[in-house]
Amino acid sequence: MKLRHLTFRLLEVYVSVVRHGSISEAARQLHLTQPTVSLQLKRLSEAVGEPLLEHTRGQLHLTDAGQVLYRACQDMLGRFDDLQDNLLELKGGHSGRFSIAMVNTAQYVMPRLLGPFSQDYPEVDVTVEIGNREQVLHRFHQQLDDIYIFSHPPSLEHAAAARFLRNPLIMIAAEEHPLAGADEISLPRLLEERFLLREPGSATRMLFDSWLQTRGLQLHRSLQMASNEAIRVGVAAGMGVAVVSQHVLPKGLTGIVPLQVEGMPLESHWHFIVRRDRRLPYAARRFLIHADDHLESCLDPAYVCHETRQLLAQLGIS
């Protein structure tokens, strides 16, 4: 294989095709025509001297050589990104950029970490993507971001996770609700109420469903709502009860109270998740380090946990 026949452009195009699983889709993303991308792949394959891709029933697959090349491309392109960051640092201070995707509820938590970080590193550009669980999972699979925030992380191939904050789930009702002042409400009694909850697949719902299942119970009366905000408004209006992350209740909120239910709050944790198979940009690493160093000062110290350094060590980052 001739080094001079390999260009960074070819590597970029290749990585895009693999990531999108389609030559046509990669062409659209790169603003090239489909024959251009097809020809670039051909040139790359010729430079390597091996087939890189194969189509089986319309599905794009990497050959072994294609897999090996893909990893090498990611490493080289990632090293170029590092180089750029290093050069920017030389020019003046710390800069760079990274992207972070989080489930809806995390938007109540993450600004307390991102805010101080942006103050300490004003030149770093942070892109924040917020969505429901399914949307964030999709972004994870498409490798669109550098860091992912889940409260109940799925079991993901290529994922490395670190808990950083407890995320207790509590039961809430309106102040005037019959169960509002009761002690130790039993689960059978509770399940007589109507439950307001998010779409299937949301972490809170999944955790609550599985918790009920371990007790041989399940919900009878429920109403699905599209956002936590809608749930809060509905609970306050007496439409029912709900399990929510304690984070979504601002301090001083009136009209809503937590219920005393056996076995609650449910313990879950906020996690930082990164892909093992993808290079973590300098700025993202810096953020994770900064976050780990400032958990106590930015969040309630009783709720924090420090696994982020382990995560970075796992990735070979110190």
Next chain:
Amino acid sequence: MKLRHLTFRLLEVYVSVVRHGSISEAARQLHLTQPTVSLQLKRLSEAVGEPLLEHTRGQLHLTDAGQVLYRACQDMLGRFDDLQDNLLELKGGHSGRFSIAMVNTAQYVMPRLLGPFSQDYPEVDVTVEIGNREQVLHRFHQQLDDIYIFSHPPSLEHAAAARFLRNPLIMIAAEEHPLAGADEISLPRLLEERFLLREPGSATRMLFDSWLQTRGLQLHRSLQMASNEAIRVGVAAGMGVAVVSQHVLPKGLTGIVPLQVEGMPLESHWHFIVRRDRRLPYAARRFLIHADDHLESCLDPAYVCHETRQLLAQLGIS
């Protein structure tokens, strides 16, 4: 800095200049003219947007940017070298992966080939799929695997086959069976017995059925069973006789004896089957070569046959 303005050639030239400490010397080493190298450095510097080198009293020094770039160049060029090594390993079949699907009975045979191969090539990942004949055929049509093992290969479009081991089919009965000690049992006599057999479509049954048909005969009393294990247990219990692959009878098995029947054992062979219309991974090629080279040492030499090299030659692989 524009990625596309950076080429591997520029990186090579730069590393050479730094290493030799002189543009003229690097030019000599690279078999280029001095103005060429000077211009390449200029283009690189322009691409980076920073001076990279400075001359102090005739001595070449790297600027900070030059230092940062030098390290990045070494990493990227080093990663290219690794890539080449990886590709060479793949081509030699020393690493990579392949998938092999086999009919149930083959699991008594194939470990004796796969085990030594995995010991000799620990870096190769082998996926083994086991199923009945229909399932393996389905996988063949879906192009899910690289190698298929059948004892009685179907006539398949796009298939190339090579026999590697005789697979004699014998008639068995319980030790106490009336025919157990008889010489040269006639077929009419034999067909008075109840036959335990697998589902329609299994190789053994197909072969036996077609063998009977060539003699103008057919089964009268039969009992279908779901596995060879169940057949063996049934035979030992005196439920009837059965045609089985000799392989499924472990040495030293008691309670079951082969019957002396005219025309038996039936000759069949284990086959390696690959798709002509699909590229065979290097690791799979390496396995077939290794298997062909080790048939005598891994299996009973009296039963092996060497057609695998012909198969590979047919596929244009030497």
Next chain:
DNA sequence: GTAATATATAGATAATTATCTATGGAGATT
């Protein structure tokens, strides 16, 4: 002061890369 060596710039050319449009074949969908 002169010669030798190293480096930068100018002008030029060949080779290569990157991209387009046009079009045909294959497979999937309707």
Next chain:
DNA sequence: AATCTCCATAGATAATTATCTATATATTAC
């Protein structure tokens, strides 16, 4: 069977890269 989508190939063009020779300038050695 017709249509749509995806991919590969052909032909073409623009842009860029890589290299040359010629030559000027600066520095060092003698």
